[in-house]
Amino acid sequence: MRLLIKNIAHIYSANTAEKFGSILDKENAQIIIEDGLIKDIQNNSENINSNDYDRIVDARSGVVLPGFVDAHTHPVFWHTREDEFIMRIQGKSYEEIAEAGGGIRNSVRKFRQADYDSIKLVTKSRIARFAEYGTTTIEAKSGYGLSLVDEMRSLQIINEINAEQPIEMVPTFLGAHEIPDEYRNQREAYLDLLINEMIPAVKEKELAKYCDVFCEQGVFTVDESRRILKAANAYGLKSRIHADELSSFGGAELAGEIKAVSADHLVKISEQGIRALAENNVIPILLPGTTFFLGKNDYAPARKLIQAGCEIALATDFNPGSSATQNMQLIWTISAIKLGLLPQEILWATTIIPARSLGLAERIGSIEPGKQADLIILDIPNLNYLPYFYGMNHVSKTLKKGEIIYERA
Ligand SMILES: [Zn+2]
Structure with missing residues (x-):
């Protein structure tokens, strides 16, 4: 041909x-x-x-x-959350909505009620839209199941869709996206489930290449994140971390310490965190579409990270709550205006660097x-x-x- x-x-x-x-x-x-x-x-x-x-x-x-490489997406979800979007417009914060049982836990409840084929069908039609906007490879996280069965369903859907259509999907296990409702008062039991049941099951069925943790105030602590990621490492799953999005929490420092492949979000990264990423070759993946969509004014310090020697990536963070877009071209504009990045830098950050973060830079x-x-x-x-x-x-x-x-x- x-x-x-x-x-x-x-x-x-x-x-x-x-x-x-x-x-x-x-x-x-x-x-x-x-x-x-x-x-x-x-x-x-x-x-x-x-x-x-x-x-x-x-x-x-x-x-x-x-083709654009979108190295941070959450595409496997059932219902959408435009109702919460309206609540935010009316003045409620993302954190307040999550506190009241909305947010990720809302998505989890709906995901668990939906049948496999329906979720797969809607996810597959979403994936096709990436191609329309120029994205040819994505990283795809689980994380709206948060039970052994539902996380396996989520990863299975990613793997099946990957094999059935042209957009390449690199699966990441994100069972540590949130503490689900039934474990709110027994965190340790959920950690036990993650470490001793879910991660071994992911490995056994070869369902993911990476493990990710939402390391944040009110979600998983730095110590808990370290335990989860180290356990995953022992099973051959490399680390990605949701770090320092809402507060300066030590996620970037942890990413450096355990030599994670990427640290993502980084809106509130500390000076020490910036050094930790630069010194340990951790790729910062910035998600300015999320900051924009949450109506916040603080953006990740892209220029400081570049000056410290980091090669940054940019991604959509496509998900039903905090960033409902698959359009990488829009991320280009937000990155230029809000992060002060030039088109030639954004080109790197949306192609070769995210490819490197997925271990695919030799090929794409x-x-x-x-x-x-x-x-x-x-x-x-x-x-x-x-x-x-x-x-x-x-x-x-x-x-x-x-x-x-x-x-x-
Ligand atoms: Zn995310």
């Missing part, structure tokens, strides 16, 4: 030989794809014999980027010969235009492994 993408005004990709934010800009180019891989990148002027190709795609003087995340042809064609004139002309979908085609998986009508 040979495919040619011609008439590309600019191909932009992270220049992985250089430092964070340095990009390659190939003008007036064409890309040859063979058997799902990028075969060659040429000048547009080079002669083409159309007989050599199974398909020729005209980029119409648009831009080609690597940049446009180079030999890499998988996960590409998006956008009808924009240059990179700066992407976050500038905002709230729109600029993707005209999405390719995964060299196959067109989304095409604007």
Whole structure:
């Protein structure tokens, strides 16, 4: 199978030989794809014999980027929570709603009542929408089950959907998303269930690659998070951590201590936490769409993290409570305005760095010969235009492994 993408005004990709934010800009180019891989990148002027190709795609003087890699999502849920969104508009905080039994525990109750096939069907239709907005790989967390059976159902759904459609999904076990209703007064028993039953079951069925913990005031303490993640490590599950989102709680310091793959959120990260991430090569995954959607004004200190030597990633945090979007292009705009990031930095943070955080950077995340042809064609004139002309979908085609998986009508 040979495919040619011609008439590309600019191909932009992270220049992985250089430092964070340095990009390659190939003008007036064409890309040859063979058997799902990028075969060659040429000048547009080079002669083409159309007989050599199974398909020729005209980029119409648009831009080609690597498909976005969204390394923090919670896509497996049953009901949506627009009612809580309205409560927040009327002045209640996310924490108050959670305290009153809303939030994650609300999602958990509904998830447990729904049958497997219905949850799978609705999740699968959601996953397809990532392709529309240019995302070709996601990390997908469980975490709305919070019982042995329901967490297994959640991970099973991720694994099955991953095998049935083109968007790649990397599963993360997030049984430590919250303490469920029935364990509110017996935390230790829930920790026991997590460590001695759920984690071994996840490993036995090979259902996840990572283990994540919501390390936060009122959720899991630093000590509890350490115990859970170390237990998971012993079963071969690497660590990701929801850290320092609502308070400066020590989650980033813990991420450094146990050499987690990523520390996510980091709105309230301390100076010490920043050093801990930089010194231990933990990837900060910032989720500015969540801060925006919660109507808060404090954003994660992206520039400080970069200055400390961290290579950051950006993700949607797609979930039914605190960030109901799958649109990475919107994250571009919020990151530019609220985190002060430049388009070339955002390109790194939405492609190669999240790919690295998922252990996939050898295969995806940049446009180079030999890499998988996960590409998006956008009808924009240059990179700066992407976050500038905002709230729109600029993707005209999405390719995964060299196959067109989304095409604007
Ligand atoms: Zn999250």
